[in-house]
Amino acid sequence: MSEPAIDYRAVFHALPGMVALLTPDLVYADANDDFVTNSGYPRGNLIGRYLFDVFPDNPNDPTASGARNLEASLRRVLADEERDTMALQRYDVELPEHPGEWEERYWSPINAPVLDAEGRVVLLVHRVEEVTELIRARGQAGGDRARVLEAELYTRSRELQEANQRLRQAHARERSVALALQDAMLPAPRPIGHHQSAVRYQPAVGALNVCGDWYDLAELPDGGLSVAVGDVVGHGLAAAGVMGQLRSALSAASRASDGPARALEVLGLYARSVEGAESTTAVSVNVDWTTRSLTYSNAGHPPPALLGQDGAVVFLDQATDPPLGARPEHVPRPQAEHAFTDGDTLVLYTDGLIERRNEDIDTGLTRLARSLTVHRALDPEQLADALLLDLLPAAGATDDAALVVLRL
Template identity: 70%
Template sequence: MKEPHIDYAEVFRALPGMVALLTPDLVYADANDDFLRLAGRTREQLLGRYIFDVFPENPNEPAAAGMRETEASMLRTVATGERDTMALLRYDIEDPERPGHWQEHYWSPVNAPVLGPDGKVALIVHRVEEVTELIRARGGPGGGDDRARVLEAELYTRARELQEVNERLRTAHAHEREVALALQAAMLPSPCPTGPHNAAVRYRPAIGALHVCGDWYDLVALPGEGLAVAVGDVVGHGLAAACAMGQLRSALSGATRVAHGPAQALEALDLYARSVEGAEATTVVTTFIDWDSHTITYSCAGHPPPALVHPDGTVTFLDGATDPPLAARPTHVSRPQARIPFVDDAALVLYTDGLIERRTEGIDTGLARLAHSLARHRKHDPETLADALLADLLPPSGNTDDTALIVLRL
């Protein structure tokens, strides 16, 4: 059977219900026929124009918030790459035939992202249900119904109350974010002296109010002028994750100083994690660097593998000693460790999953992107290399998971 040719442009225009496409700058790229008809605008009046130039707020309604709430929803979609469903709102439209006259409208909007090949939001699908007549529930042409009007008022009031609750929650979450970030900054150490081997550390919080503070890094001087470098990621976000993170980072730092190797340090941390609320399933990797033997000994508890970039540009991922996350097994067992040699002027990179993982792709794609960036920027000093990695790998609009990064020149 021959497959039919589908003209998706015509399908879009014929879609039932109001649907428009906007750029991340909130400029109209297209609109279907129902959108044009129900909004009372021509295609020429929409395309290429900023949404709120076409549909400004009703100046006669001091409490009107439709424009602000629609803009906030669309920008959240652009920032997070996720669908945003809005509460029922009133958003009046100026009559195109009678400037200065505003028509009362009630809408139920949804904003959804369309991702481009680079994983970034390329378009916003703005779908709107026109529910004005349902809200009005008039009894007949030119007539009115007191109960319908009461229902209309109640529905609109409840919608406004829900929106106010959402605003208060966002404000509370923003305050929690500030507190959590301050706690994170107090607990994350500055890089310790690493002798002639320069190191750079970076921490980038997620854009969401609660998506912050599960990640940590640490550098610990070892006996005999060795160095231990570790990163970890607590499951969860906010203040609870920040508190668990601080306890685990401190425990690993202490265990590292007395352990005979990274596996033993993680075994001690695994035992400790079983008594820390919120520590279960934390991922962590730690590396012990021996400058005399030019070797890295490492052990990994469910964490993305460190990357060793050689002077010739090849990249080796340290994935030879990977085990489940902390406290994930019902009983405690020994953990593996592996060793790999390095040459002078190589670079070791440890990071958390926010640097490489994306919802729309497998982890191998993120690791390949990291390897390509490392090979391209490998000759830079650690500070410049760290900034280049963040620029190459994190979305310009911000990531939905926080990211910790350590770059060490060997």
Template identity: 70%
Template sequence: MDEKAIDYEAVFQSLPGMVALLTPELLYADANEDFQRLSGRSRAELLGRYIFDVFPDNPNDPAATGMRDVRASMLRVVDTGERDTMALQRYDVEDPTRPGHWEERYWSPINAPVLGPDGRVAFVLHRVEEVTELIHLRGGAGGDSRARVLEAELYTRARELQELNDRLRQAHAREREVALALQEAMLPARRQVHDHRAAVRYRPAVGALNVCGDWYDLIDLVGGNRVGVSVGDVVGHGLEAAGVMGQLRSALSATSRVADGPAQALDVLGRYAHVVDGAESATVVTTFIDFDARTIAYSSAGHPPPVLVHADGGVEFLDKATDTPLDARPDPIPRPQAVTTYTDGATLALYTDGLIERRREDIDTGLSRLADSLVRHRASDPETLADAVLLELLPPGGATDDTALIIVRL
């Protein structure tokens, strides 16, 4: 849609409820139609005037502090650049047609910053809900005024809770962006594994406030034509999970370079996870690929099995060396390890559970779906194959869990 086609002045004037725009000096810059109608002031009586010249405190009632409270709120917004939701305020408003006659009003205000190009507060958006009728809804003028005020206070508190929830969602969204950036910075973007091609993919969950702790790694191993390929999943969300993920990935990368095999690498990683807060119950699977011997040694700490698609289309799940997640035992024991062989043209896929798990569906269904997709597209290059697998296995709107995927052409 062309933004120039939108008449924002008309939108502002049509906003439901009382809405005014003030400068940082608290001069009226604009006011919508409801504000003019419900306040009894025309636009000409408002624009360019100081808000508390238009709406002064009632000089006949020293206890009336509504206007002063609003001023303090607006100045906080100007100083901090943050929204301020006020408690219910009693205002005594002078009737413009009857000078000296003051009407009791109850308003529930919210003051929000409008930032300019320089990031500073250019205007204060002043939104007011008129709740005077709610105060007088039961019992009329002679009713229980305390009960009516409490009722309106409950209404205001509900609005404050909604505002707080909105701010928390915004804070979580900012944390998600930082965690994603941290995660992407720590995950390798390598596409070439010796003379073999590889593809890596990471897809954050859709609709979630926090990024999870999924990770992958590809490293050169010491001695011979060998590489280590691994994926893992940390329990938890947000910056904490991203930080734990980075520690485990780095530790496994270093350990794999000196370990005799993947089982020993996971043994050491498990001991390290025991002293890392947030690493408990993390899952990981690692494979050592020897391109000269055409073997894959592997070990899994509670992670879904890698899939090996042979050149002839045969499928092998690497599930002969699966053990408990990291730090799941008080006294760790050596982890199992298995070895399989392959021929040139085979494809190895490692992934996290976001790719295969769905609610109210057996995990075997997801594994079968993955194997079928890999077999049908096995002739494609790894990049095309990875895209095809994600397209076929992830829901159209995105998965509710993060997904990591590595595909290596052997």
């Protein structure tokens, strides 16, 4: 059964509570119905205008700081690419129908980034909880009680803001560790003679720039080249730790084994002793430059693609076996060979590049083949970028993706 079509614009405008969308330049891109109603400004007086031209600080009150605090929060979101929850703000708003007259308002804002596929902030979600009436009601019930309530709200908001700051700092530390791990475990490949290559590494949306996918290009003692990709179940630092162990083990096994099947057998035996390595998939291809042949073995992974100069695409799918650790007993893995011609392109990838929910894998493979054919004239670096652009969702992938492109 197909999923129902959703009118997200209608959903946005029906959202309960005040929500506006801002560009990175802090210009209103849209505002939902509650924001328009409660702000007192028609949508036409908001869209396309700079936020603080519409809502500046009260020039008659030297202590006014709502706009200044809001801008600081939005700048933090742009810089850190993280949600920011502000303390309760007193924010005097100029009455649209009475210029020069200001109304005391109390808002509790939350600001969050909207990222594109490359992780850049393209919009800011500015959500405001209006608590002015609550403050006023308490004030009518008694000035002392209103001041106590305002103080409590302010204190709790400050505590929340401080906790949010600590979370941002912790996340920044984790991200620093993640980047160091990425550089250590997935370095850029060294030049391979006159053969051009490109690698790409794309964690899922919300990941810490590390994932369980890996790639490896290892020069073999006989002068050939071993190319491999793998996929550990899960995301984040735990999966990356497992990935690092398996990548290193396969790289070593490939150099010491007589072919990719034997290397994957060794890796499978090793994986049984590594917690979290269950159901890992991997594919390994040995390139023999002298015989112009590819020898490969596949442990439950999507098949490598061989792109001919004429645009024809062949999937290397004749030596496919279950993932690592899937069998209770050790069984030799299959191995197959395929010839190549100088100028052909070998492409290895993980399932995050092609698979989509509620879609057969053959559909993803067809989409990959079509993209390879269209972009066959590009060099490996350009081809890798084109594949990511064509195949990954614009809003960001929900699964990790690794990609190796090698011009043979």
